[in-house]
Structures are given as C-alpha cells and as structure tokens.
Amino acid sequence: MSETVARPSVRRSGRARQSHVVAHLVLATGGAVMAFPFVWQVIMSLSTNAEVVSVTPVFWPAELRWDNYAVVFDRLPFLDQLKTSVWMTTIRTLAQILFCTLAGYAFARMRFRGSGVLLALVLSILMVPSQVYLLSQYQIIQGLGLLDSLPGLVLPGLFSAFGTFLMRTAFLGMPRELEEAARLDGANPFQVFWRVMLPLARPSISVLAITTVLWSWNELLWPLVVTTYSDEMPLSAGLATLIGDRTTDYPVVMAASLLAMAPVLILFIVLQRRVIDGLASSGMK
C-alpha cells in the first residue's frame, strides 16, 4: 500500500524514470544469465551428441530431436525413479503436514507437563547439521532391514522439527475466540483442532507443503546412502549415477534432467508468489 502512495511522486521525477531504464538493463541481463543454463539444457536435449561435443559451437541443432525424450523412458530406469520420487515426496509431505500440525497445535495451545522441555528438544535439532544424525539414521534403517526400500527412503523425513516450529508459530498467532466458542459448544480438543484451527492454518500448511516438496524432490545425500541400485533410487540420486557413465549420451542426459526438474519447476511457476513468500519467510533450505 505504501508503495502505491509513493509511486506518483517518484514517477514524476525524471531521475526515477532514468533509473528504471538502468534497472531494466541490469535485471534483464542478470535474469538472462540466471535462465541461460535452463535454455541451453533444452537446446542440448534436442541436439545430437555430435552437436553437443562439437568443438565448433552449435547454438541451434540442425534438426530438433524430440526422440531424445523417448529414449529417456526406454533406456534408463527413469519411470521407476520417477515413481519413487513421486511416492517419496507425497508420503513425506502428507506425513509432515499431519504430524507437524498436530504437534504444533499442542505446543502452541495446550497445557501439559513437560511441554517446554519437549519443545526445546524438538527445536534443538534445527541447530544440528544433518550429517550428525545421518549416520545413525542409516544404521537404524539398516537394522530394520529397510535399505533399498521405499519405507527406508521415506522414514526419517516423515518428521520435521522445522515443520513443527512453523506450525506452532502459525497457531500461536490465531485468535482464541473461535476455539473457545467451539469448546463451549462441546467439541473435544481434536474436533476443535480439526474443524476450526486446521482450516485457519491453511496458508502456513501450504508453506510447509511447498518446502517439503522442494526438499524431498531435490534431496540427494539420503537417497544416495540408503539405495544401492539405480532402479530403486529417486530421480535426484538416479540422475547422479548417469554421470559416471563413460559413454555419456549428453542429449539424453539433458532430456532426463529436464524431465526430472519439470514437476517442481512447473509447481514453482504456477504458485510463484506463494513459493517465494513462503520460502522468504521460512528462510530454510
């Protein structure tokens, strides 16, 4: 709102308009640099391998080879990996929403002995780099006989300290009146949570969902550690194994990479404001 107030006065001055020209020059150049690798990847994915590795630059392929994308599905365990990625991301996201909203609500609104200690324990994880718990998580999954399986891939990521923190903050900021009214109407605490508070928390739940999807879809180290064979890996780890091949078919690798990124990139472009605002406010990678 303050922006629109400021706009007319600043717009009128010549210097402001001049600075917009400079701004557009800088931002368009910078934006082109940011977007270029994606564009270049699309071009390479439609070229022949000879064109990619040619020492004289080929900036546009002689013929657009869409069949490189078909090869991705034929030659690589791409479909298996895609399925694994989809399952992994879906299960983790739903589980985090369920567990984190429940716990976040209790930490924000319920009184029980030891709540402060439990909360401090959960939040303390946020200060510990993931390497510290990764080794033992691996040993637990190994001990349960869940290496190379979907449950093994998914399990530690069902729970999130960050998500709990996020949801607790969301519930703390909500008015108590609705809750109290529902209680007076005889609703039990779960009904109050489910029917009254959860719908109100939708914006924060979407932030949690977006961060979980992004993290889960792109995550590399955990899948790399708990899976051995490329057809059991999600895409993030599966793509990384392609690169070791001696005879790299670059156009197919590029096509596979683009297909692997596509769901998240499309999600981002569709929900851009929500993603950007959500990640800016959460400040988490």
Next chain:
Amino acid sequence: MTTSTHDPRVVASPEVAAARQGRSTRSRRPGGQRRPPLRRDGVWPWLFVLPLFTGVAVFYLWPIVNTAYLSMTRSGPFGGSTFIGFGNFTELVADPQLYTSLGNTLVYTGIVALGIPIAVYVASLLNLPGLRFAQFYRVLFFLPYVAMPTAIAMVWRVMFNGDFGLVNRALGVVGVDGPYWVSDSSTAIVAVAIVGLWSSLGFSVIVLGAGLKTIPPELYEAAELDGASTWRQFRSITVPLLTPSIFFVTIITVISSFQLFDLLYAILGSANPVLPQSMSLVYLFYREGFVNNDKGYAAAVAMVIFLVIGVVTALQFRMQRRWVQDV
C-alpha cells in the same frame, strides 16, 4: 532458568505452577492477551504430540547422541565396534584430508558469499516503486534455487567442459585460454562455487527484498527532496536499514555453504580423480562413512562439521554488533 531461583516448596498450588509455566510461553506474544482459563487438557496433548515426538526422538534425537558415541568408536570390518575415546579426533586432526576439505569449503563459501552484495543490488532494483516486470525478474532469479541440483549440474558440467564447454568458448572470445575446469584440482571447487553462487543468489534476493519492504518510503522521498543521488540513497538509507536482513542472509548462506555436497557430487561426478583434492567437508564425511565404510571416523568428521559451523555462526553473531544497525 529463572524458576531455579525459586524454592520449590514455595509453590503452593498446581495452579501457580501452571501459571508460571504458561507465562514463559505466552510472554513471547506482545500485547498481553486476556489470560485463558487455567486448565490442563488431560491426555489430549500427548495424543497430539507423541506421533511427532516419537519420530523425532527415534530418528533425530537418539541419532545425535549415537553419533557422538560413534565418533569415539572404531568400527570393525564386519560390524561391531570398540570404544577408543578421542582416537578418531586425534587421527582426524593429523589428517591432511581434513584441511584440504576445510580449505575447499572455505573457498566455496567465500565465492558464494560474493553473491550477497550482488543480491543487495538486485533486490534494491526490484524494489524500485512502479518497476514493471518485477515479478517476472524475481521468478527468473529464483528459478535456479528451486531446480534439482543434480539435474541442473548436468548442464553446468557440460558448460565447464574444457574442450567444448561454453564457458571456455566465451573466455576464448576475450582471448583467455580457459582451464579444464572440473578435471583440474585447482579450479574444480571454483567451478562448483560459481554454480553455488548462481543457485543461491535468488534466495538472497527474495529475503533481502522482504527486508526492503520494511523501509519506509518517506525516507527516500525526504532524501529526494534534499537532492540525494540514487547512489547516495542506496548507501545511506538502503544498506544501513537493510543490515539485519543482510546479516540473516549471510548466516544462512554460510551455514548452507558449509554443507556443500549435492552440487560438488553432481558437477564433479563421483568417479572424478580430482575429488581427493577438491572435496568439501561433507564429501569427506560421505566418503569416510559410506564409501570407505568407516562409521566411527565419519562420525568424528560430522562432529567437526557441527563444531566448525557452530564456531563460525557464533563468530558472526559476535561481529554482528559492529555492523548491524538496530532497527
């Protein structure tokens, strides 16, 4: 903490204890809302908290404790381990790999941190009142941040190729003979850091942009009336008032840079012969723990990573007083 000064016998009734407990959580909310009726919720809170807390305890809290213990053991070749006290740490401190990987991590962090001033500038341009296409630019800058690191690394790997990569072709245009970026141990980490800078820039731009929104536009109007140049406004209003956001971005950038793994692994490739000279701390952790299968030693590396990040973050908080403005 403050409750420890009280004599526990003075607590007369459970209500008082509950009120005291409640105070510590509610005091964070300014405005002092109406005090809710004092009551406990019986078994309900436990039903709400236990699913999460059990998972967190099993998969996060216990592992942290266990890793600390593991770091003091040596794992046998067929499982089983023996307690060796600080043996892994004394070995690690004498291990040149630690210093190589720490050095690479610092170089990476330094280069990625160069993105912060760039991000301040870009964010301030995006915040110009009435700028058209601002959202479009924002999306372009943010795109690399949401892209899967292993997928986008593929294209960078080709761009950094010594023979047919675009980076060297571009350098060739200005007469520079580019190196074999990813297969030369002196440049590999630089190549990875350039991609790291590219991929994290958008995040800084967005966070700083949110910080810029809190600067009152009247300040710029007043400065404009006083005839202050755009540069002068940037230097005397934007940057000082933005220092809390810059500080936050710096902390996040440094912590995440110290965790470098994905981009390094994907750009260099796991079979790259320069890895021993070009690896990061987390790569060293991964190699010891999951390639060489020395869990005890890897646990010690993990504890060192924890310590290094803790020290660096604490130092930043100490230095904060010198340059971050109170707003």
